[in-house]
Amino acid sequence: MKLWLDGVEKAVERFSFSGGEIQVRINDLPFIFNDAFIEQNIRSSDDLMEVLLVTNAVRQHSGHGHLSVNLCCPYLPYARQDRVCCEGEALSLQVICDIINSQNYATVETWDVHSDVALALLRNHHDVPLEIIFEGVDFFDIYGACNLISPDRGASKKTERLAKKFGMNWLQAEKHRDPRTGEITHTQVHFEKAHKLLDKFGWNLPFLIVDDICDGGRTFIEIAKAPGFGNHPKIWLYVTHGIFSKGLKCLQEAGIERVFSPNPWPVENFLIEKDTSFLTVLEL
DSSP: OEEEETTEEEOEEEEEOTTSOEEEEESSOOSOOSEEEEEOOOOSHHHHHHHHHHHHHHHHTSSSSOOEEEEEOSSOTTTTOOSOOSTTOOOHHHHHHHHHHTTOOSEEEEESOSOTHHHHHSTTEEEEOHHHHHHHTTHHHHHOOOEEEESSGGGHHHHHHHHHHHTOEEEEEEEEEOTTTOOEEEEEEOGGGGHHHHHHHOTTSOEEEEEEEESSOHHHHHHHHOTTOOSSOOEEEEEEEEOOTTOSHHHHHTTEEEEEESEEOOOTTSOOOTTOSSEEEOOO
8 A cells, every 4th residue: 555645655554453354544644635645456355445444544634625535556356347247246346436436536547457347437537558558668668679469359459559559560369268168278379460560570579468467377378389489489478467376487387488567466486576587577
């Protein structure tokens, strides 16, 4: 949790009671402040509760009724649950958006949000799109030109916008599933549709898979194994939000040489620092 009051960062202490409830305490509160900016990745119910408690605390102690409270939650939880798939299930994204909307934030900022449904459900919402993130970290100035890969049809519009903005070649990958089980049977990268451009720009450029979230990483592992890459090209992965629930070793073993993320979860056996040997944390 990070908190700024009138642009000055303040320490927030979070502690728990014996019954499991949490509480917060903002240290060194000023007497009067006009603006509050809260930044928190909401990765658990306690994280969500902490945001709500800090929001209440700054309003309790602001000294007047004209306080502007702004929230930045780079990772919007439940964004992948943006529809009811089976009878009896909840529309989880609507629930989290209703909770956030109930706080009447002046602005709500997310990064590369997974679902466009969130754009409709969240009030005063500003999403930082993929191309702005890449521009903000000077990605291609630092790491050079790449052949971009969209991992599935759902990510194709974002990848195409990114490619057009920076003048990059891009390829479409496609997952094939067993209709009976839903399991991925194989993955195809459509090299044939970009063969002329690859010949022009060079097969030796890194192939950068681009997506918003890496959870277990199965999609990216299958892409790295797909036939057609030629003689050991560089295969890189960019994900805005790196959950990495299966760790990073499985990505390495599949042939992915480097992973980039501005918002990674802590990963066991990997030190989360800027520009590590495998996981590069991009600072926005």
